[in-house]
Amino acid sequence: xxxxxxxxxxxxxxxxxxxxxxxxxxxxxxxxxNRHSIPIEPFEFADAWRRHxxxxxxxIRSGQRPFVRLDTLHRENLVTVMADYxxxxxxxxxxxxxxxxxxxxxxxxxxxxxxxxxxxxxxxxIAPLSNGNIRLILDMAKRAALPWDAILGAExxxxxxxxxxxxxxxxxxxxxxxxxxxxxxxHNGDLAAARRCGLRTAFVLRSTEHxxxxxxxxxxxxxxxxxxxxxxxxxxxxGCPT
Amino acid sequence: xxxxxxxxxxxxxxxxxxxxxxxxxxxxxxxxxNRHSIPIEPFEFADAWRRHxxxxxxxIRSGQRPFVRLDTLHRENLVTVMADYxxxxxxxxxxxxxxxxxxxxxxxxxxxxxxxxxxxxxxxxIAPLSNGNIRLILDMAKRAALPWDAILGAExxxxxxxxxxxxxxxxxxxxxxxxxxxxxxxHNGDLAAARRCGLRTAFVLRSTEHxxxxxxxxxxxxxxxxxxxxxxxxxxxxGCPT
Numbered sequence: 001x002x003x004x005x006x007x008x009x010x011x012x013x014x015x016x017x018x019x020x021x022x023x024x025x026x027x028x029x030x031x032x033x034n035r036h037s038i039p040i041e042p043f044e045f046a047d048a049w050r051r052h053x054x055x056x057x058x059x060i061r062s063g064q065r066p067f068v069r070l071d072t073l074h075r076e077n078l079v080t081v082m083a084d085y086x087x088x089x090x091x092x093x094x095x096x097x098x099x100x101x102x103x104x105x106x107x108x109x110x111x112x113x114x115x116x117x118x119x120x121x122x123x124x125x126i127a128p129l130s131n132g133n134i135r136l137i138l139d140m141a142k143r144a145a146l147p148w149d150a151i152l153g154a155e156x157x158x159x160x161x162x163x164x165x166x167x168x169x170x171x172x173x174x175x176x177x178x179x180x181x182x183x184x185x186x187h188n189g190d191l192a193a194a195r196r197c198g199l200r201t202a203f204v205l206r207s208t209e210h211x212x213x214x215x216x217x218x219x220x221x222x223x224x225x226x227x228x229x230x231x232x233x234x235x236x237x238x239g240c241p242t
Numbered sequence: 243x244x245x246x247x248x249x250x251x252x253x254x255x256x257x258x259x260x261x262x263x264x265x266x267x268x269x270x271x272x273x274x275x276n277r278h279s280i281p282i283e284p285f286e287f288a289d290a291w292r293r294h295x296x297x298x299x300x301x302i303r304s305g306q307r308p309f310v311r312l313d314t315l316h317r318e319n320l321v322t323v324m325a326d327y328x329x330x331x332x333x334x335x336x337x338x339x340x341x342x343x344x345x346x347x348x349x350x351x352x353x354x355x356x357x358x359x360x361x362x363x364x365x366x367x368i369a370p371l372s373n374g375n376i377r378l379i380l381d382m383a384k385r386a387a388l389p390w391d392a393i394l395g396a397e398x399x400x401x402x403x404x405x406x407x408x409x410x411x412x413x414x415x416x417x418x419x420x421x422x423x424x425x426x427x428x429h430n431g432d433l434a435a436a437r438r439c440g441l442r443t444a445f446v447l448r449s450t451e452h453x454x455x456x457x458x459x460x461x462x463x464x465x466x467x468x469x470x471x472x473x474x475x476x477x478x479x480x481g482c483p484t
Contacts, residue, residue, distance in 0.1 A: 133415075134392055137392075150379075155415065173397065174376075
């Protein structure tokens with residue numbers, strides 16, 4: 001087992017790694033589509049909404065657009081995905097679109113997340129390092145009792161993962177050296193970016209984040225410092241008692 | 243009792259309002275002074291160190307100096323206060339000065355703080371709005387089990403209270419209107435600045451923050467929305483069950 005005695009803080013990707021966004025968003029989208037008798041499959045709509053996430057952040061990462069928080073991008077992307085389906089967002093009240101957009105604030109943790117985080121928290125500082133904005137991650141944590149020591153992430157450093165600035169500035173905020181911080185994520189790309197900044201890395205397998213026919217992130221694509229079946233397994237690997 | 247039904251988040255000043263900094267810092271300073279046989283009264287040294295706090299932030303508030311975190315200001319001020327007493331900080335190892343500076347991370351809550359915050363947390367979002375940096379407030383919270391929903395404050399918005407930017411930008415991060423947020427502080431000046439930005443205000447009496455002969459902040463100097471004897475009393479005024 002790799003040496004973990006120098007690690008003082010764990011930073012967690014949230015969407016996909018700590019919470020299951022897809023089932024909850026699809027359920028919420030389903031209610032919305034039903035209410036308006038729109039014949040679109042809810043998981044298909046949820047996936048299409050999520051597919052706009054990376055390109056919308058890319059405008060900010062590339063400097064074409066000043067930083068705006070993820071709630072704003074999700075809201076814009078909702079209008080875009082509706083247009084992709086030939087739906088006119090202006091026919092729906094802004095309040096109802098806001099309410100649907102708020103679905104990202106209310107996602108449930110994977111079954112192992114709370115127990116794993118509570119075990120890890122006894123030994124490490126634990127914080128999300130998500131592209132989600134502070135209020136989004138706060139609402140999610142408060143609803144589900146996610147026991148973060150602080151809410152870090154994109155909005156605090158005003159940049160989006162996987163920009164190096166996100167990892168470097170967050171390590172600086174923690175007053176630590178990069179090798180004292182471990183990024184925990186279900187996504188190889190997030191870990192690769194963290195490793196390039198000198199952080200330690202832990203891959204957590206979430207083989208159904210994108211549903212039963214998921215193709216990506218089904219295995220560790222580099223020799224990450226740790227590879228875990230879930231957050232409880234990670235806590236066990238770190239020697240944290242149950 | 244004033245109407246509080248619209249309030250969704252409570253922001254707390256920390257040093258003096260939630261934690262007792264003076265007794266702990268003086269105790270820590272006393273050990274340091276003893277170790278070096280320096281005949282200075284520890285409370286006097288602690289008070290002198292703290293007196294440099296406002297002027298050192300003022301350089302940043304006035305734009306003469308870019309934002310640096312409070313740990314940095316405390317460390318510089320430690321060297322300055324030693325010089326004020328004719329002591330040469332360079333005769334002490336940097337590690338020992340760092341360790342002494344870290345005393346600000348380890349201050350104990352007032353006896354009512356944890357219970358009061360836990361009660362308030364069930365109904366409101368609760369977060370510190372301190373000039374302390376994120377890691378400082380995180381260490382303090384983790385050591386004392388302060389149950390914050392997020393750590394907000396000077397470092398997140400890169401400005402120091404009582405600059406209006408601190409209150410305005412924090413309300414924006416929370417996605418709320420100013421009148422939906424209540425600033426909780428033992429300091430009339432902090433509340434006055436928050437009120438000018440449209441926030442609600444709650445004064446908490448901490449009559450011994452500066453010791454038994456305290457002269458300032460012994461009473462509410464304006465008709466704040468709420469005036470409480472301590473955080474438990476505030477929770478009771480907000481109708482939060484014990």
